Amino acid sequence: MSEPRWLDGQEREAWLSLAALMFVLPAALDSQLQRDEDLSMADYMVLAMLSETGDRQMRMSDLAALASTSQSRLSRIVSRLEQKGFVSRTMAAEDRRAVVAHLTDHGMAKVEQAAPGHVEAVRSMVFDRLTDEQVGQLAEIGRALLTDACTPHRALPADGHPQGTACP
Template sequence: MTESEPRWLSDHERESWVRFAAVLELLPGVLDSQLDRDEKLTHFEYFVLAMLSEAPDRTLRMTALAARTNATLPRLSRVVSRLEDQGFVDRSPCAEDRRATNATLTPVGWSKVVHAAPGHVATVRQAVIDALTPEQVSQLGRISARLLTRLDPEGRMFATGS
């Protein structure tokens, strides 16, 4: 095999990859469907609210929020604008660095994430966690961490350090 020839997947590797790719395609729809039906939120909007709900004073710089949600700043900005329009989030200049912008979860946003959390957790359990043994859940965490070292080698995303 020369350097220019592809390193084809074995039958076992291909089978594993195809199954994993199917999960990557199907899981976002499952999460989005439940949140849209029950809360009129996308999974990413919920994730933004949840990350703010866990932050000190329910406030994060937009750059930190982007890292915690594994998002680009342009994508995050568009979503935060929608959440602002709904009264869930406020943006303001950062007191420590006026060039930076903070996002803060409002009381209405807090109520929304508190109301949305039980249904979301039930969906995550039904679709993923309860289908696995405790050891498989641990393996999933280790496999995900290993993949993140390749996908995010600089550790910029919050999940990489978790």
């Protein structure tokens, strides 16, 4: 293996910041939701995604992709949400492999109750600290990093995606 291309000074600083963010932000948001609403960030994402569909329901696999989680993780999340009465599961009519998760009224009420505190947390931790211009830059950077994010980091021949990632 040849000598890798190391990170230069600016890349290094950007990376240290991004890495720290990936540790701190989820922890802080999880903490707020857990404390105030007894939900994890992932739970909230799933409920929020469901609440924004027209008919409050979605196939598990689509939901997993939208919430950027593995199918296995989503399955456990939905199980918990189902136990709490926020979501119900039914089999899909057109494809008997598929399962459709449906947001109950109770679940809808829960999202609406949780949303203000969560949004306020996001605001105080992120957007209150950025200029409008930076918000635009961040959106653009996010788009760049997420488009085709599932290209393997190195071309490993005949090595498909390790089942379960959010990569279709």
